[in-house]
Amino acid sequence: MSGVRLCVLGIALAVAWAGSQLSAQARDELVVQGSKLFRQCQSCHQVGPKARHAVGPYLNNIFGRRAGTLEGFRYSDAMEQAGQGGLVWDEGALSRFIADPSGVVKGTRMKFRGLKVEADRKALVAFIRQHSPGPANIPETPPTAPVHASAGDPDLPEHILSIAGDPAYGEYLSSECVTCHQASGEDKGIPSITGWPVRRFVTVLHAYRSKHRENPVMRSVAASLTDEEIASLAVYFETLE
Amino acid sequence: MGITRRGFAKGTAAIAGAGLLTGMGRAAYGQARPKVVVIGGGAGGATTARYLAKDSKGAIDVTLIEPTKAYYTCFFSNLYLGGFRSLESIGHTYDKLASDFGVNVVHDWAVGIDRDAKTVSLAGGGTVPYDKLVVAPGIDLIYDSVPGYSLEAASLMPHAWKAGTQTALLKNKIAAMREGGTFAMVAPPNPYRCPPGPYERISMVAHLLKTSNPTAKLVVIDPKEAFSKQALFMEGWEKHYPGMVEWLPASIHGGIESVNPETGEIVTGLDTIKADVANVIPAQKAGRIAEAAGLTNENGFCAIEPATLQSKVDPNIHVIGDACIAGDMPKSAFSANSQAKVAAMAIRADLTGSSKFPPRFSNTCWSLIATDDGVKVGARYEAGEDKIASVDSFISQTGEDAALRKTTYEESVGWYEGITADMFG
Numbered sequence: 001m002s003g004v005r006l007c008v009l010g011i012a013l014a015v016a017w018a019g020s021q022l023s024a025q026a027r028d029e030l031v032v033q034g035s036k037l038f039r040q041c042q043s044c045h046q047v048g049p050k051a052r053h054a055v056g057p058y059l060n061n062i063f064g065r066r067a068g069t070l071e072g073f074r075y076s077d078a079m080e081q082a083g084q085g086g087l088v089w090d091e092g093a094l095s096r097f098i099a100d101p102s103g104v105v106k107g108t109r110m111k112f113r114g115l116k117v118e119a120d121r122k123a124l125v126a127f128i129r130q131h132s133p134g135p136a137n138i139p140e141t142p143p144t145a146p147v148h149a150s151a152g153d154p155d156l157p158e159h160i161l162s163i164a165g166d167p168a169y170g171e172y173l174s175s176e177c178v179t180c181h182q183a184s185g186e187d188k189g190i191p192s193i194t195g196w197p198v199r200r201f202v203t204v205l206h207a208y209r210s211k212h213r214e215n216p217v218m219r220s221v222a223a224s225l226t227d228e229e230i231a232s233l234a235v236y237f238e239t240l241e
Numbered sequence: 242m243g244i245t246r247r248g249f250a251k252g253t254a255a256i257a258g259a260g261l262l263t264g265m266g267r268a269a270y271g272q273a274r275p276k277v278v279v280i281g282g283g284a285g286g287a288t289t290a291r292y293l294a295k296d297s298k299g300a301i302d303v304t305l306i307e308p309t310k311a312y313y314t315c316f317f318s319n320l321y322l323g324g325f326r327s328l329e330s331i332g333h334t335y336d337k338l339a340s341d342f343g344v345n346v347v348h349d350w351a352v353g354i355d356r357d358a359k360t361v362s363l364a365g366g367g368t369v370p371y372d373k374l375v376v377a378p379g380i381d382l383i384y385d386s387v388p389g390y391s392l393e394a395a396s397l398m399p400h401a402w403k404a405g406t407q408t409a410l411l412k413n414k415i416a417a418m419r420e421g422g423t424f425a426m427v428a429p430p431n432p433y434r435c436p437p438g439p440y441e442r443i444s445m446v447a448h449l450l451k452t453s454n455p456t457a458k459l460v461v462i463d464p465k466e467a468f469s470k471q472a473l474f475m476e477g478w479e480k481h482y483p484g485m486v487e488w489l490p491a492s493i494h495g496g497i498e499s500v501n502p503e504t505g506e507i508v509t510g511l512d513t514i515k516a517d518v519a520n521v522i523p524a525q526k527a528g529r530i531a532e533a534a535g536l537t538n539e540n541g542f543c544a545i546e547p548a549t550l551q552s553k554v555d556p557n558i559h560v561i562g563d564a565c566i567a568g569d570m571p572k573s574a575f576s577a578n579s580q581a582k583v584a585a586m587a588i589r590a591d592l593t594g595s596s597k598f599p600p601r602f603s604n605t606c607w608s609l610i611a612t613d614d615g616v617k618v619g620a621r622y623e624a625g626e627d628k629i630a631s632v633d634s635f636i637s638q639t640g641e642d643a644a645l646r647k648t649t650y651e652e653s654v655g656w657y658e659g660i661t662a663d664m665f666g
Contacts, residue, residue, distance in 0.1 A: 028626075028627050061466060061467065071492070133431070133467060134569060135569040135570075135571065135620060135631045135634065136432060136567070136568065136569050136570060136571050136572070137431040137432055137436055137469070137571065138436060138467060138468065138469045139436060139437075139469055139571045139604065139606060139618045139619070139620060139634070139636075140469065140470065140618045140634060140636040141634075142634070143569075143620065143630075143631040143632050143633055143634055144569055144630045144631050145623060145625065145630035145631060145632045168596075169598070172586070172596070172598050173598075173601070175292065175582045176579070176582070176601055176603060178659060178662075178663050179575065179578050179579065179656070179659055179660050179663055180605075180652075180655065180656045180659040180660070181659055182655075182658060182659055182662060183662070184662070186658065187655075188651075188654065188655050188658060189651040189652050189653070189654040189655025189656070189658070190652055190655030190656060190658075190659060216617075216619070216635035217605055217617070217619055217635070217652075219635070220603070220619060220620070220621050220633050220634070220635055221603065221621070223621070223633060224601070224603075224621050224632075224633070
């Protein structure tokens with residue numbers, strides 16, 4: 001890859017990166033905003049280390065929990081039935097419920113007119129989210145930042161297969177691969193990825209990215225890579241014997 | 242074996258370069274090579290040292306300070322307890338970092354950091370100057386977080402949360418346990434090193450006892466209400482070790498009040514449990530050198546800039562691995578290894594003007610539940626302004642077929658070979 005091309009790629013990456021920084025900042029602002037909105041919930045619901053059941057159940061650890069299942073709180077039959085019917089409190093379910101409690105769970109005892117503005121609901125949910133375990137302690141808890149859409153096609157068009165990768169950039173990116181894959185080409189437990197023809201390497205990574213291949217680690221890795229990054233990895237690993 | 246030749250060639254060049262610069266470099270060119278000191282030779286520190294030395298091709302003088310000559314990985318130490326690995330197989334030396342990559346490996350304790358003078362003082366005397374410092378000391382245990390527990394008590398109730406002699410001690414105690422005895426674990430509160438680790442350990446000890454002592458019981462006294470991979474572990478315990486394992490969350494036992502290392506008793510709000518073998522894993526904080534240097538906050542860990550792992554307190558210091566607050570990233574070897582590469586790139590760019598690409602972070606944690614029954618959880622992360630945030634994640638599912646679980650275990654064995662090569666060369 002020429003110096004100009006690498007530079008363009010670098011700018012594109014820098015822009016993408018700046019975008020994700022903003023999203024984190026926006027998330028933190030949301031939490032602050034949500035803590036203010038929570039004041040209208042406080043007469044019934046508690047959060048934090050000293051939270052107890054009150055008129056409503058406490059809201060610690062609510063994320064990922066089936067509705068109506070907290071011990072020590074007497075739920076309405078409607079809420080228990082909703083839980084048995086599969087209602088689990090994720091971000092979407094909580095937001096829908098906060099928008100219109102008696103519309104979502106007919107017969108709930110929660111008397112709240114509903115928060116109609118979507119941005120407010122987002123903020124309130126983001127605040128309540130802080131009182132459930134985060135991924136640092138329970139890694140499988142839902143992601144805290146938006147997932148980037150990925151695209152891909154197992155029958156790759158020629159213009160993707162023929163992208164000229166940059167081996168130097170590929171070497172940098174490869175540092176992540178060699179946490180698992182042996183740079184020496186050993187293939188015990190985890191397949192060797194050295195010395196593959198570029199087009200095969202590109203095809204396989206795109207197949208993970210488009211979820212045509214199964215392994216979730218590789219799906220996750222591939223989802224984070226652009227077409228140019230895949231090409232750069234391919235050309236780098238081809239040079240390793 | 243292309244990379245081996247490459248690595249050898251680079252190492253040779255680095256050593257030759259070092260000789261040139263120490264011999265005549267400073268006088269001839271009027272400037273020394275920039276110095277980076279890395280404290281701690283685990284997944285974070287060893288990886289940082291190796292990548293700095295490897296990628297700077299001798300342009301940076303890298304010193305690694307690590308007290309132990311043989312490093313035992315915490316990851317896979319549970320597999321040693323379960324009889325799937327020998328202790329030797331999880332031991333590693335720093336020989337290749339020195340011979341192939343030109344890292345100055347100093348086996349000593351770092352006992353102080355003078356941030357103004359930019360020096361690290363060593364227990365054995367002497368100081369080491371730095372331009373940039375990487376602090377990767379891992380965790381220290383807060384012994385008195387469990388009343389009655391102490392450093393001395395760790396010989397009677399091993400924590401085994403740092404691998405090596407403690408792990409061997411715990412294994413010996415399990416082997417010597419009376420028939421039908423009780424193995425009791427006091428699990429740690431969040432945040433701690435390796436979220437699924439205590440529960441993998443329970444699986445491994447149950448695996449061992451199922452054959453050698455099938456009427457034995459295992460009890461987990463947990464200060465938490467939930468833990469990582471909970472559904473997967475509980476399904477596995479029911480399937481492989483029915484009736485052997487009991488997990489008690491705080492809402493059941495009412496809190497851990499104290500332990501008595503002499504009698505093996507663990508007193509909870511509900512009951513006193515008499516353990517034949519007690520495994521007490523107390524609360525944790527950043528390694529004490531981080532605290533001594535004033536890098537920790539009120540919670541005992543180090544705040545960092547997400548994109549570079551620079552300390553919020555001192556931009557000349559990068560804190561990586563278990564000692565730092567890495568946002569959504571769990572305290573795992575995989576996380577530390579991932580953070581190390583980002584920190585190494587940032588440091589190299591600052592010191593030598595090399596390219597600085599956007600940081601990339603990921604994690605996968607594998608756990609073994611029984612023979613050929615492996616599960617995993619993982620995620621990718623992005624550096625935001627205030628934290629490293631998770632953007633995508635996956636986890637093994639309950640009810641998976643045996644062939645997939647076997648593949649997952651084999652994958653973890655492959656990963657072990659991969660990451661240890663990535664750390665130690």
